[in-house]
Amino acid sequence: MRIIDHISDLHFNRVDTRAAGALLARLNADPAHLVAVSGDLTMRARRKEFRAARAFLDGLQVPWMAVPGNHDITAYYPWERFFDPFGRWEHFIGPDTEPMFEDDEIQVIGLNTVSRGGLHLQWENGKVPRAGLLRLLRRLRRLPEGPFRIVIAHHPFLAPPDQPGTPVVGRGERALRDLAQGGVRLVLSGHLHVGFHNIHRITAEEGDRLTVLQAGSATSTRLRGEANAYNRVVVENGRATWTAHHWNGETWT
Structure with missing residues (x-):
């Protein structure tokens, strides 16, 4: 059995500090085998925000891995955004925007879906880059078969069942077919x-x-009709189950 705590959209600089402190304490008190962070560690990719995010991650007493979100590349410096978009991420968080965690029971691989934006700078919804997808599929082919395979990315591949018109990541449907065929x-x-x-x-x-x-x-304090939350995923006997934990203003339930 393996346990993964899946957290996302921390948005340091727009953080509920009580929720963040209690979350760190909870993750350490009941440790998983891995904490997987699916992007948007910062609000505006400022250095002070990355430092705060890294301090949170350094406070974890379990292994962690993280992929960037669209808020983790700068919106203020076009030269940096187009020519070194992940420079701050690599300096403060880690040298790899597509990290991997592997043991005898699980294989967790990151996929970077952040887009720098084109001529009109429409980057928010992201896309699955062909090169990144091919790279991930090659990694899967080299891995031993047997462990449960998980991909972590920032942008959603499917819309919420009750909001089917929600924008999802570009090239997502094709990517899901390829990922499924890769196990x-x-x-x-x-x-x-x-x-x-x-x-x-x-x-x-x-x-x-x-x-x-x-x-x-x-x-984050930037909520959209739902309390702060994270998922605890349990992988056992080739199946994954999960429980959502929510912050009620006083504790995680």
Whole structure:
């Protein structure tokens, strides 16, 4: 059995400090095997925000991995955004925007869906880059078969079931088919600040499916009708189950 705490959209500089402190204490008091952070660690990719995010991560007493979100590249310096978009991430968080965690039971691989933006700077919803997807699929082919395969990315691949018109990541449907064929059975994502899960049917056969699990915002004050939340995922006997934990203003429930 493996336990993963999936947190997302911390947005340091727009953080509920009580929720953040209590979350860190809870994650350490009841430790998972891995904390997976699906992006937007900062609000505006400022250095002080990255320092605060890194201090939070350094406070974790368990292994962690993180992928960037669209808020983790600067919106203020066009030269930096287009020519060194992840320089601050690499300096403060880690040298890899697509990290991996692997043991005998799980394989968790990051996919960077952040777009620098084109001529009109429409970057918010992100996209799955062809090169990044091919790189991930090659990594999957090199890994031993058997462990439960999980991909973590910032942007949602499927819309909430009750809001089917919600924008999702570019090239997401094609990516899900390729990931499923590569043996991935769970995708962890964030960005929307609401939690839900949706199932991508690979075939009509029972049990042959890929689930997209969305996390709400763990610590941000920028809420969208849902309290701060995170997911605890349990992988056992080739299946994943999960529980959402919410902040009620006093404690995590």
